[in-house]
Amino acid sequence: MTASPLRRRSAPQSAFQPAPSVEAAAPTPRRMGSGRYYNAAFKVETIKIFLGHHAVSDRGDLMMATTLGSCVAACIHDPVRGVGGMNHFLLPDLPETELRGDGAAARYGSVAMERLINGLLDQGAERRRLQVKLFGGARVIESSWDIGRMNSRFALEYVRTEGLILASHDLGGTSARRIHYFPHSGRALRRMLHPEAVSDTVEEERSFMSSLRREPVDGGVELFESGHPEGAEA
Template sequence: MTTISQKKTLEKSTYIAQGEYAIGDTEDTVISTILGSCVATCLWDPVAGVGGMNHFLLPDGPSSRNDISSFGANAMELLINALTRAGAVRGRIRAKVFGGAEMYKGLTNAGNENGVFVLSYLQREGIPCDSQSLGGVQARRIEFMPALGKARQKLVADSRVIEAVPKPEKTNDIELF
């Protein structure tokens, strides 16, 4: 019993992209992703030996979009529901969260908003957050062993913050050469 994005079969090692999630229940299963301003939440039930990871883009978005799993609350509910269907008990679920970097300085605050969202969601739902690595200015590669609840983070050495180029002010002035 392992799934990714609700339908695909999970290999021993699988990569999830934005808007996806995967669950697993074997000790040799590893789920991985790469994050910038996005957030990945690793959830697991240590008693049932089942866990999973999601990867979401923004805390919330328009309800008219088809890719609702790219938004925080939907991504969290999809993962939690998949875990409970796989035998996890909601009251035993624990969390580790990663991501939320500031990758586009001055352009967006999405990374910080994602971090604030995931921590408040976990607190509101009564899910203990055992560890977190949120914020900063570097991308991260996350590897999660869902049955064991173990996670590993590697900072991406060549990631850089992109500075927003200020837009020139619009005026009615004319410059003649």
């Protein structure tokens, strides 16, 4: 696991594809530790992207997955290099109170996007080729401020400001989402979820937001390269 440095600067396509409703009938996933498991429905090794983390890979036999409520996930892909990655953040921008040291936590979109892009560039991607798909930003927490909408607005503005290619986006609404992403091909599948199926996700977001006044929580990047000894067959 390595963390990337923080700055390195330089007609939408078809939208997301709905994920097939296969999980309910699928066998229990085979766990591999550290958020990794074998997904029998898709027949691939899968990396769960937790809140405040991201991962990068060029493997064709690997999938990334996450569940989103108010959070946003960016799936970014270089189609020439065949490498992609996913992040998962809860808050739009880094406040001035956390500009020093370990306070630059990946729970913030501005940091999460920088780290994911830098991780892709480290693996041979080129910024001019990066294609972005954005998901999440639903209003699933009753609050006086709509954090999902703020996250969505931030993510779209970030892509525009940085001059990246917005391949598709599925943002907003009131339903949580489960995202399956294949980093080598850039293919993304989205499944809308009923509230009872994401109680843990919503509770995690509430807990994370209530901890903002306490110590910052930093995230990390994981690199999953071709030829990993524990990779599943495609």
